[in-house]
Amino acid sequence: MTQHTLGEFEELVLLMVAAHHDEAYGVIILEGLEDKLKKKVNISAVHVALKRLTDKGFVKSRYGGITTDRGGRRKKYYTITALGKKMLDSQYSLRTSIYKQIPKLSFG
């Protein structure tokens, strides 16, 4: 199997899934992103990212119970997998290690 990569938007979604542990579903992720990014995001983009993350094995999903909200449709909750967490960690350490190499610069 080839090493999976993580796109920028996918990484953000994966972070959101991790942040809302066990409570992450489409709309929550969308709102979280819109809140942090300060811009409108379309739900379909979130679903596409979630689908890819699932295919790559970074997240897994389960259905919630039936409620009267949402037209009676169940929520699909996503949780991050160990592989996903490892991916986030390696991304994070990669970035911080490179970041640390930046000499102290000041933009006066």
Added chain:
Amino acid sequence: MEMGPPKNAVKFLRWFCREDYVEEIEGDLTEIFEKEQKQSPRQAKYKFILSVIKYFRPGFIKPFKRNHQTNHQAMLRHNFLLTFRNFKRYKSSFLINLIGLSTGLACTFLIYLWVSDELNVDKFNKKGSRLFRAMEHRVRATGIWTSQTTSGPLAEALVSDMPEVEYAVPTSWPQPTTLSLNDKNITAVGRLAGKEFFNMFSYELIAGDANQVLTDKNSIVISDVLARKLFNTTQNVVGKSIEYQHESPLMISGIFKSMPVNASDQFEFVGSFEKSKEGQDWLLSWGNTGIQTLVLLKPGINVEAFNTKIADYIKVKTKNEITYRTLFLKGYADDYLYGKYENGVQVGGRITYVKLFSIIAIFILLIACINFMNLSTARASRRIKEVGIKKAIGAERKALVVQYLSESMLMSFLSLVVAMFLVYISLSQFNMITGKHLVFELDGNRILLFLGVTVFTGLVAGSYPALYLSGFNPANILKGRLSSSFGELMARKGLVVFQFSISILFIVSVLVVYKQIEFVQSTNLGYNKNNLIYFNLNGALRDVKIQETMLEEMKRIPGIENASSTNHNMTGHNGGTYGVEWPGKNPEDKTEFERMTVNYGLIETMGMQMVQGRSFSRLSGTDSSAIIFNQKGIDFMGMVDPIGKVIKLWGKDRHIIGVVRDFHYESLHENFKPVFFILEPNNTYRIMARLTAGKEKGDSQQH
């Protein structure tokens, strides 16, 4: 007010979206929609629809293919196996179905071959869209009469006066002519034509140049077939000389390939029209008609506009002398299918039959299909247990529909094979009846059409049984309770009624046609047509003395009762004149009288009846200035006691010696028209002979 998300968008989403995603997506979209609806319902709705559309992408769309492929193949094999077993088990219904469908298909294909041949007649000319025939509407006492005959000077005048005309040529009708090479005499059908004839038509020249073959007035262009008949070869024939009508030598200037069989004009040679002008002054005047004029317009000319322009052309050319003839052009190839005119209006022609037969073909096919449907539904009880068991073990209705459709499809393809065979063996007989030269060739289009018709037949024939049989309730069937609903019964009865009424319609039509033919054969034409034969005189036989001797000789043959000669073939309008003048004639009246130039004894030979007076007689001595009319002619002139009265024909006095009972010489649909007979043996070139009844063969053949 709380509103749900837009229904159609949800429907669309559910239709295309993969089942493992649809719930999540729909739920999330609905949640967003519900939140946003509180601020702006319209915007929420708009956003919902837009989002749904955004999901219409490969990752979320349902796969088109079902993963039952192997199952399909197995089902197909199973269906065919069942079909074959059924055919084997019920041989009689299989045969009835096969015969019904294959004869239906064969009829349809034969009619198709005929129709497509009819539609292609005269379509072989490359410049066909610009090729026209000049025709005239002529005002007559009996109404407007439309004719293909034109005046001799028309072609030349059109070319010089009308810039729209590329070429215009005068031409005669193809007729049998005697050609001789040394001692060999051959009768060949040929025509005379103006020199650009080969530039206008797509007759392929094997030898000779289209621009030059007819420039010399003593030239003749012959077909490859005629060349082989005369010289046994088509090589080195150009430049040789052959004798035309035992009158004059003509030089062969070119050879053309024989025209396709579906050309309406069939001829074996073309001579120069210039030649025929010699000694035929009538060809130089606008007052006479008798030849065709063919016109090739330049590209892009609107023929309707051109027709308005030339309508008065003859009036203008004759300086208002001839006002009753309206000139117009008609597509050369159109004439075959749209040749019928009534009172100056185009009223169809053969196209009527083409349409009629196309409809008949469709109905025949429908009857065959209905026959199949009825047979399969009527024997449904045989198959009903099969349906019940299949359904009970979980067969879908769709699978049963497919089974019965594949059964009927197989049936129709078997019928196609049989039908092809039937067409193949019956084609020569069919050609004989229709007078066609159809060939059963399969090109791409025909194969597609035949396959299309077959698939259509299979679908139509199989549709009702498939839907009917597959619709049974398995519980009822297996309990042995089979009840047809009122609607089903009505549908089946309706089909039977439809099938029978169309069959009866066809049978009655055939009877009517049969009666009509019988009527045409037995109706009294005004002369005795039984045992009457005629043949044309060519070449030297046209000489009046030889003709006289020949008639005398013929009368001595025991099998021949009587013989005489005439100009007229008795089967249609041959030629007429308005040069008859009588006291009280309206000078404006241009009604044409049919002209019959005859020899002594023609009226007797034909068995025509004299109503008044007498026929031409050698005893009288003055009959060369006499004239005989038919009753219609006398009525038309308004004469009460015609015998002995004097009228003028072409300015000369002629005395009426007799009146002939009206007789038919045109279609029985036509009214009687005025006819006169004059005695001019030197202007007759058809021998009419009456054979003795019962001796038609034998004696007369020996001579």
